[in-house]
Each structure stands twice: as C-alpha cells, then as structure tokens.
Amino acid sequence: MNIIPGGVCAAKGFKANGIHCGIRKNRTKRDISMIVSDKKAVAAGVYTTNLVKGAPNIVTKKNISDGYATAVICNSGNANTCNANGIEIAEKMCKLTGDALGIPANDVVVASTGVIGQPLCLDPIEAGMNELVAGLSYDGGKAAAEGIMTTDTVMKEVAVSFTIGGKECKIGGIGKGSGMIHPNMATMLVFITSDVAISPEMLQKALSCDIKTTFNMVSVDGDTSTNDMVVVLANGMAENTEINSEGEDFNTFCKALNTVNTYLCRMIAGDGEGATKMLECKVSGADSDAIAKTVAKSVICSSLTKAAMFGADANWGRVLCAIGYSGADVDITKIDVSFRSKAGEIIVCKNGAGVEFSEEKAKEILLERDIEILVSLGDGNFSATAWGCDLTYDYVKINGDYRT
C-alpha cells in the first residue's frame, strides 16, 4: 500500500471543487464543497449519536438508505441544526445540487458544519451553484478539502493505492474537525471516495467496523457534535471483481480504509482547536478490548492531563487519576506509564507508584509536537489507541467568541 496525492480525487472517476459562495463573511474562505462520481457509487455512512441531530444528517441517512449516491454537497459556516426549517433547507440543497448535475436529489449526500441554531439561507448556495459545478475537476480535492474547514488550521486529505485481484485500487479522503469532537461517534465530517467495486452491505460493514478503532477514538474537547458524519462512496471504476463477502479482498480493502481513517484521525486530533500537540494514548495489557478503549479515551479526555501536556509537564499523576475514574476495572498497582516522542522515551510510573526520573529528559520529550502516552495495565493481551490534543489558551480564545 502506498500513500499517494489527490485526496478525494485520487480514486478513478471522482471530481471535486470548493469555492466561496458567501455563507461566510470572509471572502478568502471557501465555504462550499462538492464531490461527484462519474458513475453512481455505492454509499455507506455513520452518523453522530447525539440526540440533537443536524438536519443534513437526517436527509443524508435517508438519501443513502438504498445504498447508493453520486454526489456530496457540504457547506461550512452554518450547521443547519436546531432550525425549524432545517430539513427543508437540507432537502433543497440536494435538489439544487441534483438539478445542477442532472441527477436525482436523493442521490446527493448533504452535510453542513458551523454554528448551531442560526437559519441557513440558501441564496448564496443557489447563486454559487453554477460556479461550483463549472469548476469541478479531477484535481479539485484540495479545494473541496478547504471548503469544509471551520476552525481547522490545516487542510486534511490523504489517499492510498493498493491492489485487489491484480487491479490497482485507490481510497482517498478529506476530513474536517477541530472542536466539538468526541466519541462516540464519527466525531467530525469525513468524506471518503474509492474506485473499488464493493457491495453496499460490505461497504457499510467495513466502515461501521473501522470507525470503532479510528474516529470513535478521537476526542478534542469531550463535546460530541450534532453533525458528525463519515460517508464513503465507492464507484467500482477500478474494475476489480465486486467484493460481496468477507475474504482476502475485503480484508485488503479494510486495511486500506483503516490507513486512510487513521491518518485523518491523527490530523484531526493534531489540529484540535488551539492545539499545539497531538496526543496518542496507547494502552496495552488490558483484560478486554472495552477496558483498553475506555482507559485510552479517559486519558485523552482529561482536561488536567491535556493542560499538563501543553505545559510539557510530566505530571503522570493526572494520567493515573484519569485511568482511576475511567470506570474500567483495572488493578492500579499493576500500571506502568511512560511518555515517548521523537526525543526519546521515559518511564514515570511503575506498578501504580512514581519512579525517579530525569525531569530534564521528560521535558525534552514532552516539548515535541507528537506525544505518546504509553499505559501498560499488566492484566491481559488487549490494546487500544486514542488520539487527542493538548488544552491551550487558544482553545479558550477560539471558543470564547466563536459566533462573533
């Protein structure tokens, strides 16, 4: 498997574009994106578990319930959530897109991201539709990735190539997500495209399984968004024999999907609102998969641990504290904790108690941007990884006046 350029346009037969249409006031920010497959594609999706669901999520879920979709339309700057006319607006976005592309409205995946509870006016979208469609191209992945950004500071895209039955296949994806990110579920907007031929059932199965170890293991701030959505389109243009059951081809596809999703997870965590560091908590030696996941997520979500990491302070007591209140049944006296980064690795806690360590070395390790927090539970053979970021002044700044 190789990492390749192209993002959502890496796979055969996918065009994309992103422009500024006027939903956002800042004219230099793209605020609407489109992705279109040359052929109707198999579609699968996973959505937020928040009871408050963005209107676009409801419409998208309905539209791809038949297992197929052709295009994605997504705006930033307004979440179209908690508005009395939300469903109507989301459906009109599909209709506008469908009319412009000459496809049925119910073959469109619609998504919105931004502030909650402010009516979304369709005028800019309607006015910009011609430009958006006219600009669709096979190398428009970056523009599309930019159009879905909110407080993101970096564009998030990745693609991989691999072979199935001798055919070259590709999966590419773009993601956005910076705040209001927390398991479970999906925790952000992610659109994945592939040219693999796969049945709707197997595509949904691959996605639903994969997010358990990827997007469900990311937390920026503990707030599960109302508009989370991960949607995959697979148009079959790689011409492999259709994957319609488990087996080698399905496993190859799942592995490639996992590579794309893990990459996006790390990017999203590292670009958490205000983040200066990407935190990766790797738990090993757990008695069950559930315990490993619970512990890893609890550490990543601890405000105190996150603030300590911002300060490059090896305050491991906060890691142990977060494990202790996670709800997982663990034996504290068997737990070891280490910090690791490019600058080295240092053990700070053994069997649940502190060990002497060089504060200087620890500081050097924690001053790096990518930090691993290694937790060994000494209790079994299960492991899990969760991703997050540090808690910084800028998180507070960004969220203290998000609407203004």
Place this chain on the structure above:
Amino acid sequence: MNIIPGGVCAAKGFKANGIHCGIRKNRTKRDISMIVSDKKAVAAGVYTTNLVKGAPNIVTKKNISDGYATAVICNSGNANTCNANGIEIAEKMCKLTGDALGIPANDVVVASTGVIGQPLCLDPIEAGMNELVAGLSYDGGKAAAEGIMTTDTVMKEVAVSFTIGGKECKIGGIGKGSGMIHPNMATMLVFITSDVAISPEMLQKALSCDIKTTFNMVSVDGDTSTNDMVVVLANGMAENTEINSEGEDFNTFCKALNTVNTYLCRMIAGDGEGATKMLECKVSGADSDAIAKTVAKSVICSSLTKAAMFGADANWGRVLCAIGYSGADVDITKIDVSFRSKAGEIIVCKNGAGVEFSEEKAKEILLERDIEILVSLGDGNFSATAWGCDLTYDYVKINGDYRT
C-alpha cells in the same frame, strides 16, 4: 435557620488552627490545618470513587469505621497519593496528631491535597506540630480554611444556626477545591463540624443522602480527584436529644446540612481554577430524577458551553448539544433554554429550535459573574441543579505548569 460566622469553629466545642509548616515552599501560605473537638465526636465520611485513592482516604475510612473521631489533620501541597509509602505516612500523621493531642491515632481524620505521586516528607509536619496544637483556638476556623487551600483563590467557610427540640444547634464547614473536580463523588475536601447529638448511623445517612444533590453535582473540569473526602464530626454538645431515627429533628438537621453543603458547592464552583463565572444549570420538567441530574451535569461539563460563557456568548446550541449527548432519554423538540442573571432573563431556544432574541440583552445578562442556565425538558416533574464554572485562559495557565 441563620447564616452565622465562625466556619468549623461555629459549633460548640470545636477548636481549629492552620499554619505554614514547610510542605509548601511559599512561606506565606499555610499548609497544614487541624480541627479538634473537645469531646469525641460522631463521624461520617464519603470518599472519591476514583480507583486511584489517596492513602489518607484509606486511613481515614478505616479510622472512622467505628463511627467516631476527635480530630482532623489535613495538609496542602502534596496529595500523598501514588506513593509506595503513602499509607505508612498517613498513619504516621495520625500518630503525630494523636500524640500531640493525647488521643488515640485512630480517632484522627487525615487528609492531604496537592500534587500526586511525590513522596510526602513528614519532617515539616513533625516540626510544626507543637506550633499547630499550641495555636488551636475557638476562633481558628479561618486559619484552618486557609491551610487546606491549593489553587483556591478564596477561603471557603460557612456556618448556620438552627434549633432542634428548643436547643440551639450549629453546623459549620470549610472546603477546598478548585481543580480536579467532578462527580461522582465528594469531589473535593470538605470538613463539617456540628454540635448536634446524632447517632453515627443517622449522621452517615444524612451525609450520604445530601451529597447526591450537592457535592456530586459540581464539576470544574471533569477530572474526579483521587483524594476527595467529605467528613462530618458531630460532638453532641448542643445537648439536643440524640437523633437516632428519621423524623422532624433529623429533617431539620438534614436541611441545615444541605444549606451548608450547597453554600460550599457554589463557592467551590465559583472558585474553580481560573474561573471568572459561576454557572448554575437548573433543569426542570424531567421525567425522572436521574434524567434531570444527567442533563444538568452534562451542560455544566461541556467545555464548549463553558468557553462560551467565558466569552459571554449566548451560544445556546452548545447547551442543546450537551443535552443531546448526555445519554439522557429526552425529547429535543420539547426543550426550552433560557439564560438568567442579576441583569435579567432571556429565552434563547424554544421547542429545540432557536428563537429571535436581543444579542445585546443576552450579552448584558452573561457579563454577570453568577449565571443560571435554565433548561426546561417539558417531560415531567423532576428537577436538578448542577454547579460549575467557565473555562478560561487561566485554567490552562494554572494547569500547564502546576508542579513548577
């Protein structure tokens, strides 16, 4: 019932003191406190639910398992948690205290608060014991309240007087808690003294019941501490007929205890690390007590809501979002949300969707220090209140380099 001065020394027969003995480097900060009852007192306690338990918690629980205690010793600056010799050190603190006061070591309540995982050296405590005991006085409540402070910016004490069977009774308390505060349980250090005559069983019952609506409903940062403890001593010197069953006297006592605890909760929330505002989420119209509590706590814990309040931004979508992911089974389309403070009240969301409101008025309301977030679920007759604070730059600053 009247609010009176005196804190933990308001009730008859309680002396207290707090001094700097040298656990903390800053010589202007008191770092050890003692509270002593003239007579052996009935004792009850509740403790952290964190699996990582401070050594003092374990020793205190054992010491008051017979239902009685005479004194409290508590240091700040070091939590004596996650240390190999923690239990031994906590027991020695009780022994030192007992010897100095001429009481058995197992009549001593011991507590520690501060950094986790650094061995606690007894030398300063041993050296300061004579001064601490010599300075005990019937108006030493404030000194004791100061000696248990860590990152607290204000001393927290309160007392009330009331009558039971014609006898004047008092309950007073001190608390500390600023960071690492989250349900469940106890979530901080609180010591309560009373001169009421009450049996050990009824005292424990009163405390265990009361914390469900008080200390378990406070969150500063979602991190449940390892050293949380609320201990009540009641020495019977008010000479009321001993309360040993439910009834009018017990209810009167519970009401007074609730007043003291609620007052301390509000003080602790309002003095959360870095806080500029005290947030009070009042949920009404819930279908059950559990739903009301879950919703109130979820709103109070939402980082995004907390950051919005810091910015005096009426971003009610975040409140609704936090209700949606709380796990409580509610009907979003029935929810109303209002903000209230001394400056007025404004409704911002009706039936789960935004209503037009004056941003100017909302700003004026949210610029106050004490903010109420009112949530009506329209689903039943249960209600609950939770307390928290805003998320600020200073929270990050305080916790970015707590140890240095």
